[in-house]
Amino acid sequence: MISGFGALNLDKIYIVDKIPGKDEEGYVIDLELHPGGSAANTVAGLASFGMETSFIGKTGSDEEGKILLRDFLERGVDTSGIISAEGRSGVAMIFVDKDGNRAILVDPGVNDTISIDEVNMEIVEKSSIVHMTSFICKNGLDSFRSQIKVAKRASSVSFDPGMPYIERGLKELRPILKQTAIFMPNRTEIEMLFGMDYRESCSEAMNMGVEIVAVKLGGKGCYVTDGKREYHVKAFSSNPVDTTGAGDAFNAGFLYAWHKKRNIEECARIGNFVAGKLIERVGARSYDGINPEKAL
Ligand SMILES: Nc1ncnc2c1ncn2[C@@H]1O[C@H](COP(=O)(O)OP(=O)(O)OP(=O)(O)O)[C@@H](O)[C@H]1O
Ligand SMILES: [Mg+2]
Secondary structure, eight states, X not given: OEEEESOOEEEEEEEESOOOOTTOOXXXXXXXXXXXXXXXHHHHHHHHTTOOEEEEEEEESSHHHHHHHHHHHHHTOBOTTEEEESSOOEEEEXXXXXXXXXXXXXXXXXXXXXXXXXXXXXHHHHOSEEEEEOOOOSSOSHHHHHHHXXXXXXXXXXXXXXXXXXTTOHHHHHHHHTTXXXXXXXXXXXXXXXXXXHHHHHHHHHHTTOOEEEEEOGGGOEEEEOSSOEEEEOOOOOOOSOOTTHHHHHHHHHHHHHHTTOOHHHHHHHHHHHHHHHTTSSSTTOOTTOOGGGGO
């Protein structure tokens, strides 16, 4: 079983006549709801590839929380590790006007308040890998600290820090990195974290105990190394229409392949394939019909 541990957010995309400035008023033309959160999107992908999956996270006692849970249940993700709490679920309000301009307001809601005694350790112990992504940490560090403790208990950890964690700096991330088997940042993130070129940064990460680093390079594909071998793997040829969730889809493909005991070059190729296919559709969880076995 592969588990995710990260923020659960409902993206509310408001199509608006204009993005209002101070003291201005606009109106909403349409509203789209998309369940999101980086680890959650990756787990959604893994579930659609037929893998046994589970999620550790927190939702509020509101309609948004029900939508987030329902989406997982429909995909066959085990939700017994999702804590339901008083308060608001995580929401990202995304305002888009007709010219494509965007303004985003994030409400972390209850995401940041996961204490370690709320975490279902049975799930952690049953997982062959726990995939972790960032919490915003605007309402406290509980969830981040719980991830450090879970990382110590898990048999294996994969970690995509995203910008919110990169900004915390190397010293704070060290306890998670020390337990990380598969580290999956993008190029900007790893270079900012170590203050070096991405290939040198990978060596530094491996000095800390990381076993495999996969660096996402956007339209250029990815770079993957285990310290003994290194590969630049070209992106899958794609006609992108919506790149939301590209990195999460890469992680899903990579982890699927890793679970099937593929070598790192094949994992990278399958990651690129899944990401390249997903970005040809609208929505970060539009995995229907994507078969990672077709990548090789
Ligand atoms: N234009 C593209 N053509 C083909 N594949 C792409 C393109 N852009 C991204 N990808 C694929 O998506 C993967 C992840 O994208 P990217 O490097 O932008 O990650 P990221 O910055 O972490 O993304 P995210 O913002 O979703 O977290 C790439 O490694 C690549 O496989
Ligand atoms: Mg990313």
